Amino acid sequence: MSLLKSFSTIKNIITHLDFGKLEALSKKVDLNEVMESFSKMSDGDLAKLMKMMKSNQKEKVIPEVNGDFYELGKTLPNNEREILLKVREFMNTEIKPIANEYWNKAEFPMDIIPKFAELNIAGLTYQGYGCAGHSALLEGFIAMEMARVDSSISTFFGVQSGLAMGSIYICGSEAQKQEWLPRMQKMEVIGAFGLTEPLVGSGTAGGLTTTCKRNGDEWILNGQKKWIGNSPFSDITIIWARDLDDDKVKGFIVKKENPGFEVEKMKDKMALRTVQNGLITLTNCSVPETDRLQEANSFRDTAKVLRMTRAGVAWQAVGCARGAYELALKYTNERIQFGKPIASFQLVQGMLVSMLGDLTAMQAMVYRLSVMQDQGDLADEHASLAKVFCTSRMRDIVGHARELFGGNGILLEYDIARFVADAEAIYSYEGTKEVNSLIVGRAITGHSAFV
Structure with a gap:
């Protein structure tokens, strides 16, 4: 770009400003002095100046923030994508505004449970019992959508829909499924899952210290469970215990009012603070045979x-x-x-x-x-x-x-x-x-x- 052409271009830009803009500009700078400065600039500097002026005239379009770069979510069928978008709206409107507050207080927002129930997504992949029978793929996307906003809420849901309901769905009798799953699907009954113990984490397959022993039509449970999500407010807790008679792991549906069942809320966590974890103590806890998971006969189950x-x-x-x-x-x-x-x-x-x-x-x-x-x-x-x-x-x-x-x-x-x-x-x-x-x-x- 020649000096004469650059100077002419700049002059043209200034002289073609409408009168109002030109008057406003003249109040900020001395236009004669500006033109004098331009005349002393090299071709290269003028070219750079022109490039900058032109680029400033173009408004940059910032792409939408989207972590699904390969758009995998779009592969879901329309009816399942509608469910996913409904969950996204719930997380953005109901959870996101309160997530930090409840995390900081280490409390759970109990008032969201009825709103959560309206999503109708608990037990999403199960067939019957009020459950929709959708794909595991949709269930996975929903877990991701929740954790994208708040992992604590995703954990709460995973315990309810996956661990607690899943134990009954996979290991329960037909009568147990009929009794519990419809109410858990509607979140009228909140569940917890008691496997981990104070001294037993990774070694649960062969090292459970919580025991059970049959006594007529009842089972007597003794031991402790630790890190049990939802347990401080759950209505039922699935307890896994080692049978003193055959050394096999068995599962039980333990109600919060069962004698010998106590829960202490765990405190001072640095993660998932909204999740309510409990230390459960079972002291000669009596559970009827009808509440033993009838299809849970070993740790394989x-x-x-x-x-x-x-x-x-x-x-x-x-x-x-x-x-x-x-x-x-x-x-x-x-x-x-x-x-x-x-x-x-x-x-x-x-x-x-x-x-x-x-x-x-x-x-x-x-x-x-x-x-x-x-x-x-x-x-x-x-x-x-x-x-x-x-x-x-x-x-x-x-x-x-x-x-x-x-x-x-x-x-x-x-x-x-x-x-x-x-x-x-x-x-x-x-x-x-x-x-x-x-x-x-x-x-x-x-x-x-x-x-």
Whole structure:
């Protein structure tokens, strides 16, 4: 661009301003002095100035924040996608505004349970008993959608719909299913799942210390259960105990009013603080034979429930990671440093792309996992591999997201601190990385490395 052409272009821009704009500009700057300055600029500087002026005239269109980069959600049938969008609206309108408040107070918003029930999604994949019989794929997307906003609420739902209802659906008699599942589906009855103990976590398959012994038409339970989500306010709790007579693991539906059943709310947690975890003490707790899960005769039956819900935890990890990624992407477009959004910097974009790559890989893995579940091909090792991979990548993603927030990342008001803390719980529950790795290792090598 020649000096004469550049100067002429700038002069043309100024002289073609409407009178009102020209008058306003003349009050801010001396136009003769501006023209004099332009005349002294080199061709290169004028070209740069023109480029800047033209670029400022164009308004940048910022893409919508969307963690589903490969649009897997669009593959759901229309009726299932409508359900998913209904859940998204519920999470955004009912949960998001109160998530930090209740997390900070370590309390559960009990008033949301009736609203939750209106979604009609508890026991989503079960056939009959008021349940809709939808796909495991939709159930996975719903778990992700919830954790995308609040992992605590996703955990509450997972305990109710997956662990508690699933134990009765898989291991209960027909009479037990008829008695409990319709009311649990409507959330008129809230359930909990008591497997983990103070001294027994990963070793539950062969090391339960909670015992049961039959005495006529009753069973007497003794022991403790720890980390039991929903138990401080649940109506029933599924208790797994080792039979003193045959050393087999059996399951029981224990009501909160059963004699010898006590729950103490656990305090001072750093993660999933909205989830109400309890320490359960069973002291000669009497349970009628009619409340023993009739199809639960060994830990293999317990494992059927865990296999199903472990897949859900993998989806939950994807949701936590997606929520963190989307928060970070939005923040980097809003945070201005050095006169520009930090999203325009190369290192920030590199970190965001790395996060998105991990997130998309996670989504593809759990998508296939749920398809296998719907086809009846899901095995323990499939769920375990997804749990290992997705929770590990989740940790990386939330860590990078917090980094992008800088100092603001440790403030609850920016949300990301809650995601970082909650990720630590998701990483550990439903089987640690090490135990799930050994399940996969046994499947691919043929050798069991368990002690």
